[in-house]
Amino acid sequence: MADFPQPDITDTNRPFWEGLDAGRLLFQQCDQGHRWLPARDFCPDCLSSTFEFVPASGLARVLSWVVYRTAFNDAFKDRLPYNVALVELEEGPRMMTNVLCAPDALAADLPVELVIQKEDTCSVARFQPAGRKAEA
Numbered sequence: 149m150a151d152f153p154q155p156d157i158t159d160t161n162r163p164f165w166e167g168l169d170a171g172r173l174l175f176q177q178c179d180q181g182h183r184w185l186p187a188r189d190f191c192p193d194c195l196s197s198t199f200e201f202v203p204a205s206g207l208a209r210v211l212s213w214v215v216y217r218t219a220f221n222d223a224f225k226d227r228l229p230y231n232v233a234l235v236e237l238e239e240g241p242r243m244m245t246n247v248l249c250a251p252d253a254l255a256a257d258l259p260v261e262l263v264i265q266k267e268d269t270c271s272v273a274r275f276q277p278a279g280r281k282a283e284a
């Protein structure tokens with residue numbers, strides 16, 4: 149099986165990836181209270197460079213998704229069909245992720261909860277329908 153694509157870890161996003169390795173999903177919040185993902189060096193709303201990384205509750209809802217039935221990277225060949233979804237954390241930031249469920253189980257506003265999974269050397273934030281038992 150091909151290697152899972154690894155993230156480019158920079159000084160900017162290192163806290164995000166280290167947070168996942170420690171079992172927490174972190175988003176950024178500026179001194180004016182704006183919150184965002186993915187990691188950047190300044191607030192996308194007010195351009196403040198004074199911010200902190202804050203742990204998310206792990207609860208979110210599905211906004212939109214696509215289902216892939218063709219693997220454009222060999223690493224995903226054995227996972228077909230899989231989805232790529234946009235979810236909104238209950239704290240507000242939105243992120244691209246995968247929802248661990250069958251394609252027909254996806255729905256707009258579906259409540260989902262965080263599942264951190266290891267892919268080679270990095271941990272990734274995925275979600276599953278809320279209230280379901282954790283998948284391995």
Ligand SMILES: [Zn+2]
Pocket residue numbers: 178179180181182191192193194195196
């Ligand atoms: Zn701000």
